[in-house]
Amino acid sequence: DAGVIQSPRHEVTEMGQEVTLRCKPISGHNSLFWYRQTMMRGLELLIYFNNNVPIDDSGMPEDRFSAKMPNASFSTLKIQPSEPRDSAVYFCASSPQGLGETQYFGPGTRLLVL
Amino acid sequence: AQSVTQPDIHITVSEGASLELRCNYSYGATPYLFWYVQSPGQGLQLLLKYFSGDTLVQGIKGFEAEFKRSQSSFNLRKPSVHWSDAAEYFCAVAVNTGGFKTIFGAGTRLFVKA
Numbered sequence: 148d149a150g151v152i153q154s155p156r157h158e159v160t161e162m163g164q165e166v167t168l169r170c171k172p173i174s175g176h177n178s179l180f181w182y183r184q185t186m187m188r189g190l191e192l193l194i195y196f197n198n199n200v201p202i203d204d205s206g207m208p209e210d211r212f213s214a215k216m217p218n219a220s221f222s223t224l225k226i227q228p229s230e231p232r233d234s235a236v237y238f239c240a241s242s243p244q245g246l247g248e249t250q251y252f253g254p255g256t257r258l259l260v261l
Numbered sequence: 262a263q264s265v266t267q268p269d270i271h272i273t274v275s276e277g278a279s280l281e282l283r284c285n286y287s288y289g290a291t292p293y294l295f296w297y298v299q300s301p302g303q304g305l306q307l308l309l310k311y312f313s314g315d316t317l318v319q320g321i322k323g324f325e326a327e328f329k330r331s332q333s334s335f336n337l338r339k340p341s342v343h344w345s346d347a348a349e350y351f352c353a354v355a356v357n358t359g360g361f362k363t364i365f366g367a368g369t370r371l372f373v374k375a
Contacts, residue, residue, distance in 0.1 A: 189365070190305075192362060192363070192364075192365075203362060238305070250307075251307075
């Protein structure tokens with residue numbers, strides 16, 4: 148299995164630009180999670196989906212952030228417009244339902260907003 | 262509210278010495294507990310997990326953890342640390358909110374000195 152795939156691995160953009168992060172979960176996994184990791188705030192859960200449906204988006208910082216999961220094999224996290232304080236590493240993770248919810252993490256996308 | 266506390270931000274041990282990383286959780290129901298490790302520039306990887314049964318669980322890389330319900334603790338241990346164990350370690354608890362989501366502690370960074 149290829150594991151969780153994230154793209155791009157690195158993104159450098161200018162303030163005000165739109166940023167789209169992509170995630171392909173492990174085939175057969177029913178839950179998908181988006182996290183943000185920074186030195187100041189640690190690992191924060193932004194949103195998670197169960198069977199493609201958003202269950203809890205209380206961690207999404209503000210309206211500039213949006214996430215979609217159009218099908219079981221693909222999810223996006225979009226920031227529009229981006230700001231320097233959005234600079235962080237964004238992780239996607241997936242888990243198989245009913246197996247104690249062990250999460251399998253992707254390698255992350257390192258985002259820098261100038 | 263559910264929470265996970267890792268009281269040590271960082272720990273330094275000598276190579277070959279024993280290690281214990283502390284974790285306390287707050288959750289009203291039976292917890293699903295995890296320890297993850299994150300090497301620099303990488304995503305998180307599961308070390309071990311506890312769902313039920315034997316309170317001493319074995320994981321990968323020679324790690325073990327003991328669940329103590331009376332103390333709400335799930336401390337991670339290793340009898341002899343190797344230089345390659347230097348990383349950040351996260352304790353986590355999975356809570357059921359209509360689908361499981363995982364709450365992570367702030368992490369403990371482990372430094373290993375020769």
